[in-house]
Amino acid sequence: MLAGFRSRPMSTSLLHLGVNVDHVATLRQARYSPHPYAFNAEPSLEAAARVCEEAGARSITVHLRADRRHLQDADLPRLRAGLKTKLNLELGNTPEIVAIALREHPEDVCLVPEHRREVTTEGGLDVVAHRDTLAPTIQAFAKGQIRVSLFIDPDAPQIETAAALGAPVVELHTGAYANSGNEGDRRRELERLRAAAALAFARGLVVNAGHGLNYANLPAFLAAVPHLHELNIGHSIVSRAVFTGLAAAVREMLGLMSGYSL
Ligand code: PXP
Secondary structure (H helix, E strand, O other): OOOOOOOOOOOOOOEEEEEOOOOHHHHHHHHHHOOOOOOOOOOOHHHHHHHHHOOOEEEEEEEEOOOOOOOOOOOHHHHHOOOOOOOEEEEOOOHHHHHHHHOHHHHHHHHOOOOOOOOOOOOOOOOOOHHHHHHHHHHHHHHHHEEEEEEEEEOOOHHHHHHOOOOOOOEEHHHHHOOOOOOHHHHHHHHHHHHHHHHHHHOEEEEEEEOOOOOOOHHHHHHHHOOEEEEEEEEHHHHHHHHHHHHHHHHHHHHOOOOOOO
């Protein structure tokens, strides 16, 4: 059984939704970056997280980037203070950000690759290439009782290495599937994700997934890929929220997830 919830589960769905609210912080920073907590600064990240939770999200995901382009350091304790579910902090494996994560102590962390000039996380973390630098970080989080996930491409060597490193969770990068422009590529990427989920599950890893998932591509993904525990979705939910409101956007995504069985 997975630990980490601070209160009762808020949805009956087997498959959990973590909502990435970085874009809410992006909007706030666009206007209020000099004073993100001024009395008139909006939108409120804490209020957005509360709406997502009340609509059924099981965790709130944020990414503290080295350049602080959306989330600010002070958002972490402010968010944590109000959350009823759990905080999932995405981070690059740098001493500065790892130290912040250990201090702020979110329930979950997800190690991601980070490049300064990318618009968003572009690929999975190459855990095979970075095995030696990842090992002490994974150990430090384990010692701090923070559950570590590795955001990886859905390939066997990445999964085998994640398991060998002792990470309890992997998040499979779904970007290549989401960006597939034709049916052949889509089918190939779905098969790649299916095989990766099966292997990760066989190795005893909790299997999460995310990146580029949206209301259109989610049904085929869920029909093809077994063993999923949690999806982390941000851009499409916040984009839909512009038209429908955040609660309706979260509920609609959960509706698509509700029939999923392992
Ligand atoms: N999971 C991880 C590890 C990510 O880096 C991101 C993007 O920040 C997401 C999920 C959410 O991706 P999207 O915003 O495309 O839904």
